[in-house]
Amino acid sequence: MSSSNFNEKINPYEVALQQLQEASKILNLDNGMFEILSKPKRILTVSIPTRMDDGSIKVFTGFRSQHNDARGPHKGGIRYHPDVTLDEVKALSMWMTWKCAIANIPYGGGKGGIICNPKQMSENELERMTRRFAYLISDIIGPYRDIPAPDVYTGGKEMAWIMDTYSTLKGNYVQPEVITGKPIAIGGSLGRNEATGRGLAYTVREAAKKRGIDMKQATVVVQGFGNAGQFSSKLVEEQGAKIIAASDSQGAIINTNGISMDALMKFKKETGSIVGFGNAKSITNDELLETECTILIPAALENQITNHNADKIKTQIIAEAANGPTTPEADEILYKKDILVIPDVLANGGGVTVSYFEWLQNLRRDYWTEEEVNNRLDINITKSFYDVYDTHTKYNVHMRKAATLLAVQRVVEAINIRGLWP
Numbered sequence: 001m002s003s004s005n006f007n008e009k010i011n012p013y014e015v016a017l018q019q020l021q022e023a024s025k026i027l028n029l030d031n032g033m034f035e036i037l038s039k040p041k042r043i044l045t046v047s048i049p050t051r052m053d054d055g056s057i058k059v060f061t062g063f064r065s066q067h068n069d070a071r072g073p074h075k076g077g078i079r080y081h082p083d084v085t086l087d088e089v090k091a092l093s094m095w096m097t098w099k100c101a102i103a104n105i106p107y108g109g110g111k112g113g114i115i116c117n118p119k120q121m122s123e124n125e126l127e128r129m130t131r132r133f134a135y136l137i138s139d140i141i142g143p144y145r146d147i148p149a150p151d152v153y154t155g156g157k158e159m160a161w162i163m164d165t166y167s168t169l170k171g172n173y174v175q176p177e178v179i180t181g182k183p184i185a186i187g188g189s190l191g192r193n194e195a196t197g198r199g200l201a202y203t204v205r206e207a208a209k210k211r212g213i214d215m216k217q218a219t220v221v222v223q224g225f226g227n228a229g230q231f232s233s234k235l236v237e238e239q240g241a242k243i244i245a246a247s248d249s250q251g252a253i254i255n256t257n258g259i260s261m262d263a264l265m266k267f268k269k270e271t272g273s274i275v276g277f278g279n280a281k282s283i284t285n286d287e288l289l290e291t292e293c294t295i296l297i298p299a300a301l302e303n304q305i306t307n308h309n310a311d312k313i314k315t316q317i318i319a320e321a322a323n324g325p326t327t328p329e330a331d332e333i334l335y336k337k338d339i340l341v342i343p344d345v346l347a348n349g350g351g352v353t354v355s356y357f358e359w360l361q362n363l364r365r366d367y368w369t370e371e372e373v374n375n376r377l378d379i380n381i382t383k384s385f386y387d388v389y390d391t392h393t394k395y396n397v398h399m400r401k402a403a404t405l406l407a408v409q410r411v412v413e414a415i416n417i418r419g420l421w422p
Contacts, residue, residue, distance in 0.1 A: 010302075010303045010306070010327055011087050011091075012087060012088050012091035012092070012302055012303075012324050013087035013088070013090045013091040013094075014087075015091065015324065015327060015328060016090075016091040016094045016095060017038055018328050019328065019400070019401070019404050020034070020037055020038055020094070020404065020408070021034070022328075022401060022404070023401065023404040023405050023408045024037075024408070026395060026397070026401075026405060027405060027408060027409065027412075029408070029412065033412055033415070036068075036415065037068065037094075037408065037411065037412075040065045040066055040067045040068075040090055040093055040094070041066050041067060041068060041069065042065075042066045042140065043063065043064070043065045043066070043086070043089075043090065044063065044064045044065075044136075044137060044140055045061065045062070045063055045086065046061070046062045046063075046064075046133065046136040046137065047059050047060075047061060047062075048060040048061070048062050048114065048129055048132045048133050048136065049132065050125065050128050050129040050132055051128055052125055053122050053124060053125055060114050060115060060116050060129055060133075061114070061115045062112065062113065062114040062115075062133045062136065062137070063084070063086055063089045063111075063112060063113050063114075064078075064089075064110065064111075064112040064137050064140060064141070064146070064148075065086075065089045065090045065092075065093035065110065065111050065112070066093065066108075066109075066110045066140065066146055067090075067093035067094045067096065067097045067108060067109035067110065067111075068094075068097045068108045068109055068411060069108035070108060070411055070414040070415045070418060071100065071101060071106055071107065071108055071410070071411060071414045072100070072105075072106035072107040072108055073107060073108065073142075073143075073144050073145050073146055073147060074093075074096075074107070074108050074109060074110030074145070074146035074147070075096060075100060075107035075108065075109065075110055075146070075147050075149070075352060075355065075356075076092065076093055076096040076109055076110035076111040076112065076148065076149065076151075077092075077111060077112070077148065077149045077150055077151025077152075077154070077181075078111075078112035078113060078114070078133075078148050078149070078150070078151055078154055078158070078162075079111075079112070079113045079114075079151035079152035079153065079154060080113070080114050080116050080118040080126075080152065080153040080154055080158075081113065081115075081116075081117075081118075081152050081153060082115065082116065082117045083115075084113035084114065084115045085115075088113070088302075089111045089112065089113045090111075091324070092109075092111035092323060092324075093109045093110050093111035094109055095109065095323060095324070095344070095345055096108075096109030096110060096111055096352070097109030097407070097411060098345045098403065098404055098407035098408070098411075099344075099345040099346075099348075099349050099352055099407075100352060101406070101407035101408075101410040101411050102345055102346055102349060102384050102387070102388060102403055102406055102407050102410075103349045103352060103353050103356075103380060103381070103384050104380075104383075104384065104387075104410070105352070105353060105356045105380075106356075107147075107352070107356065108411075110146050110147075110148070111151075112137070112148055112151075113151075114129065114133060116129065118153045118154075119153075126158070127161055130158050130161045130162060130165075131161055131162075131164075131165045133162075134161065134162040134165035134166055135165055135169065138165070138166055138169050138170075141166070141178060141179075142166075142178060143175065143177040143178050143359075143362075143363070147177070147178065147179060147180060147355075147359060148162065148178075148179050148180075149179065149180045149181045149351075149352075149355050150181040152301075155181070156181060156182055156183040156188065157183075159179045159180070159181045159182045159183075160182055160183055160186055162178075162179050163175065163176060163178055163179050163182060163186065166178045166179070174186070174187075176362040177359055177362035177363050180192070180355035180356075180358040180359055181355065181358075182358070187358070187361070187362050188358060189354055189355075189357055189358035189361055189367075189368070189373060190367075190368065190369065190370035190373055191354055191357075191370045191373035191374050191377070192351075192354045192355070192358055192373075193227065193231075194231040194235070195350040195351050195353065195354035195355075195373075195377060196227065196228040196231065196232070196321065196348050196350050196351035197227070197228050197229075197230065197231025197232040197233075197234065197235055197321065197350070198231060198235055198350050198374065198377060199347070199348065199349055199350015199351070199353060199354075199377060199381045200228070200232045200235075200236075200297070200319050200321050200342075200347045200348060200350060201231075201232060201235035201236050201238075201239065202350070202377070202378055202381050202382055202385070203319060203342045203346060203347050203381060203385050204236055204239070204295060204317065204319050204342070205239055206382060206385045206386070206389075207317050207319070207340055207342055207385070208295075208317065210340070210389065211316055211317065211340060213294060213316060213317070214240075215236075215239040215240040215241050216240035216241075217294070218236075218240070218241040218242070218294035218295055219241065219242050219243075219244045219256075219292075219293045219294050219295070220233060220236055220237070220241045220242065220243045220244065220293060220294065220295045220296075220297065221243075221244060221245040221246070221288060221289075221291050221293040221295075221296050221297070221315070222243060222245070222246045222247075222297040222299055222321075223246075223247050223252075223285070223288055223289060223296075223297065223298045223299060223300050223304060223322075223325075224247065224248065224298065224299035224300030224301075224321070224322060225246050225247065225248040225264070225268060225274050225299070226248070226299065226300075228299045228321040228322070228348060228351075229246070229248075229297065229299030229300070229321055230261070230265055230268075232297050232299060232319070232321050233246065233261050233297065234261040234262075234265065236295065236297070237261045241294070241295065242258040243258065243259045243261055243264075244256050244257075244258060244259065244291070244293060245259075245283065245288050245291050245293070246259060246264065246274055246288075247274070247285055247288050247300070248268070248273055248274050248275070249273075249300075250273040250274070250275045251273070251274075251275040251282060252282065252283045252284060252285055252287070252288040253274055253275065253277055253280035253281065253282060253283065254280060254281055254283050254287075254288070254291060255279055255280040255281070257279075259277070259279075259280060263277075264277055286309065289304065289305065289309060289312075289313060290309065290312045290313060290314065291314070292314040292315070293314070293315050294315065294316050294317065295315060295316070295317045295318075295319060296313065296315040296317070296318045296319070297318075297319050297320075297321055298318065298320055298321065298322050298325035298326070299321035299322050300322050300325065301322060301325070302322065302323060302324035302325055303324065303325070303327055304322070304325045304326070305318070305325055305326040305327070305330045305334070306326075306327045306329065306330050307327065307329035307330055307333065309330075310326075310329070310330035310333035310334055310337075311333055311337070313334065313337075313339065315339060316339060316340065317339070317340050317341075317342065318334065318339060318340070318341045318342065319342040319347045320341070320342060320343055320344040320347045320348065321344075321347060321348050322344065322348070323344050323348070324344060325344065326341060326343075326400075331398055331400055331401075332398075334398070335398040340399065341398060341399050341400060342385075342399060343388075343399055343400035343403045345400075345403050345404075345407065346381075346384055346385060346388050346399070346403050349381055349384060350377055350381055353377055353380050353381060354373060354377055357373055357376060357377075387406055388402050388403045388406055389402070391403070391405055391406045
């Protein structure tokens with residue numbers, strides 16, 4: 001069965017709740033604390049009337065979910081996608097709370113999205129929609145309240161529009177600290193663009209040590225060749241591994257002798273896809289996921305590894321660059337097969353960590369070198385990996401459960417110390 005056939009049936013918010021429930025049982029959390037953690041603190045749904053290039057008005061729907069701010073202001077991306085749902089945004093905001101707690105940075109989780117197809121919109125239409133959305137959420141975001149960032153099909157350009165709109169509304173010349181993932185010229189951080197992939201590569205390096213894997217002998221399959229997929233595979237290749245298969249939204253390719261990431265990235269930039277890349281044959285997405293390899297990097301969308309295909313996966317390490325690519329049922333199957341999963345909340349934590357570094361630099365108006373950013377990221381994410389790995393051995397649970405346990409403990413501690421008021 002193709003994975004796309006059952007994607008629609010899996011509700012990401014139900015997955016997030018199931019993970020929280022399992023952690024709550026192990027930690028003996030009382031029902032009240034579970035209730036607090038299971039619901040976002042605030043959800044805003046907005047209608048975004050936008051004038052299209054042909055003069056007509058189209059009304060888009062946008063969301064911002066703010067899950068928990070016990071450890072600091074909300075933080076999380078804004079995605080533009082036709083399949084964005086409120087439940088997806090709620091789930092992602094909860095996972096962001098855990099991700100920030102695992103990285104041990106002073107943020108809580110947030111997430112936003114607009115139901116739209118950015119590939120079918122002009123730049124002017126995207127700008128008008130983005131600025132209108134920024135205006136509509138401006139009362140609930142802010143440098144000490146909620147700091148958005150890029151996500152699926154958004155980037156520096158959209159972040160610049162949001163920053164400019166917010167700054168204009170607040171009457172300040174510029175407020176770079178309201179958002180992260182900005183272009184360097186207006187307060188972005190060096191190293192931010194590669195941060196998700198770089199963080200993942202650091203976690204793969206440590207997982208390989210734990211599993212006694214020589215990276216120079218390792219083979220890698222990457223599903224999804226956007227920003228995170230490209231930089232993950234490029235940086236893992238730099239550790240000595242060989243990339244043997246890759247995919248993007250157009251299709252998948254394989255060459256067991258190895259694919260040069262520089263050549264593939266150049267080909268994708270020139271043609272818009274990896275399909276048709278020389279010296280590689282075409283395969284299906286299902287075949288890609290089931291290709292025998294040392295390390296599998298899912299860097300596409302959620303619900304790719306499920307109970308339908310988990311038993312067919314032949315790898316030693318799965319490093320999740322995407323959010324929610326593995327379902328809870330699949331986690332159990334992979335754990336029984338002794339496959340080490342580096343869960344999304346840990347593996348792709350490099351992005352939010354360097355977003356935090358960007359925010360710090362903005363607040364101080366004091367900017368760091370790329371080397372300084374990368375070194376700090378290495379220290380931070382390596383410690384996070386071992387915090388999760390130690391929890392995994394202590395409780396004898398798989399890495400995702402360990403990550404959730406660690407995160408929930410840290411958030412609960414903050415809630416208990418602060419107390420409930422009034």
